[in-house]
Amino acid sequence: MGVRELGLPERFPHDGSLPSRVTIWEVGPRDGLQNEKSVVPVDVKLEFLDRLARAGLTTLEATSFVHPKWVPQLADAEELLARLNPHDGVRYPVLVPNDRGLDRALAAGATHVAVFASATETFAQRNLNSGLDAQFAMFEPVIDRARAAGLDVRGYVSMCFGDPWEGVVAAEQVVSVGKRLLDAGCTQLSLGDTIGVATAASVGRLLDAFVDSGVAVGDLAVHFHDTYGQALANTLAALRKGVTTVDSSAGGLGGCPYAKSATGNLATEDLVWLLDGLGVEHGVDLDALVEASLWMSWQLGRPSPSRVVRALSG
Ligand code: HMG
Ligand code: MG
Numbered sequence: 001m002g003v004r005e006l007g008l009p010e011r012f013p014h015d016g017s018l019p020s021r022v023t024i025w026e027v028g029p030r031d032g033l034q035n036e037k038s039v040v041p042v043d044v045k046l047e048f049l050d051r052l053a054r055a056g057l058t059t060l061e062a063t064s065f066v067h068p069k070w071v072p073q074l075a076d077a078e079e080l081l082a083r084l085n086p087h088d089g090v091r092y093p094v095l096v097p098n099d100r101g102l103d104r105a106l107a108a109g110a111t112h113v114a115v116f117a118s119a120t121e122t123f124a125q126r127n128l129n130s131g132l133d134a135q136f137a138m139f140e141p142v143i144d145r146a147r148a149a150g151l152d153v154r155g156y157v158s159m160c161f162g163d164p165w166e167g168v169v170a171a172e173q174v175v176s177v178g179k180r181l182l183d184a185g186c187t188q189l190s191l192g193d194t195i196g197v198a199t200a201a202s203v204g205r206l207l208d209a210f211v212d213s214g215v216a217v218g219d220l221a222v223h224f225h226d227t228y229g230q231a232l233a234n235t236l237a238a239l240r241k242g243v244t245t246v247d248s249s250a251g252g253l254g255g256c257p258y259a260k261s262a263t264g265n266l267a268t269e270d271l272v273w274l275l276d277g278l279g280v281e282h283g284v285d286l287d288a289l290v291e292a293s294l295w296m297s298w299q300l301g302r303p304s305p306s307r308v309v310r311a312l313s314g
Pocket of ligand 2: 031223225
C-alpha cells in the first residue's frame, strides 16, 4: 500500500497562525515550458493544461505574448488560446511585455494578463531590452489599456532577492519597483526570486518592507525558483507573513531563458504536500497532479525534479 492510502502526509488542523486557504498560481505551462530546449508541440501543451485543470488547479498561467524570436518556445500563443479547452472556474493569465503583446493577447481573447518588471538595471536590459526606469514607460500604457478593457493585471517583479550580475538587491529597490507597478494599476504583485537565492530571512525582510510601505499583504504573491533548495522554506516564511497566493510549477519545470542560473520553480506537488500537512486548503488533487507531471516528464523525456513526484511514483 502506498503512503497516500496510509493517510500521509498526516494533516494537522489549521492552527490560525497561517492563512486557512492558499491560491496556487500554476506557472508550469509558461515559466516551465519557456525554458525547454525544444519547442513542445501545441497539442502537448493543451493536454497539459487540461490535465492541470482536471487536477483542481484554478489559475493556469498559459503562455506569453512576447517576441517570438526572444522566446520561440511560446511562439504558438495565439494557437494555444484559440484551441484552449476552458474549464469552469479556471483562469488562464498570459504574460505581455508591451502594447504589441497586449494587442495580440486581447485579439486572442485573454482575460487576465501579467506584466513583468525587473528590480535591477541589468536584468531589465537583458530580459526586456529596456532599463530600470524605462521599463515603466513600456508597462504603464499596457496596464491602463488592460484595466480599461476590464482585465486583471498582475505585476511581476524579478530579481527581488539577488541578481546574477549585480548581487544582493536592496529591499527598498524592490519595494520601489513594486509600488510603481501597483500605482500604475496592477491588481497583484508577484515577488520573483528568479535565480532562487532567497532564504527564509530575506523573504521575511522583503515582505515586512512592503507592508511597512503601506502595501497590503493580500496584494502580494511569492514566486520562488528552487535553485538552492530553499523554495519550500521560503514559502513557509511567506505564509507566516500572511501571503495567500503562491506561484509554483507542476513537476518543478521552469527557469528563465534570460537569467543566468535560473532553474525550476518550486514544484506544485512539493507545495501541495506542505499545505496538506499544515491543514491549509488549496483545492488540488495531489494524485491527479502527480499523474499530469509524470505524463509531461514522459513527453519531455526526462524525470521530474520534484521530490514528491519522484517519491510518489517510485
Ligand atoms: P525589442 O526587440 O526591444 O522590441 O524587444 P521592439 O519594441 O524594439 O520591437 C522590435 C520588433 O519586435 C517590432 O517589429 C515589434 O513589432 C516586434 P518590426 O516593427 O521590427 O517588424 N515586437 C513584438 N512582436 C510580437 N510580440 C511582441 C512584440 N514586441 C515587439 N510582444 C521585448 C522588447 C520586450 C518585446 C522583448 O525583450 C521580449 O519579448 N522579452 C521577453 C523576454 C521573456 O519573455 N522572458 C521570460 C519571461 S520573464 C520571467 O520568466 C520571470 C518571471 O517568471 C518571474 C521571475 O521568475 O522572477 C515572470
Ligand atoms: Mg519565474
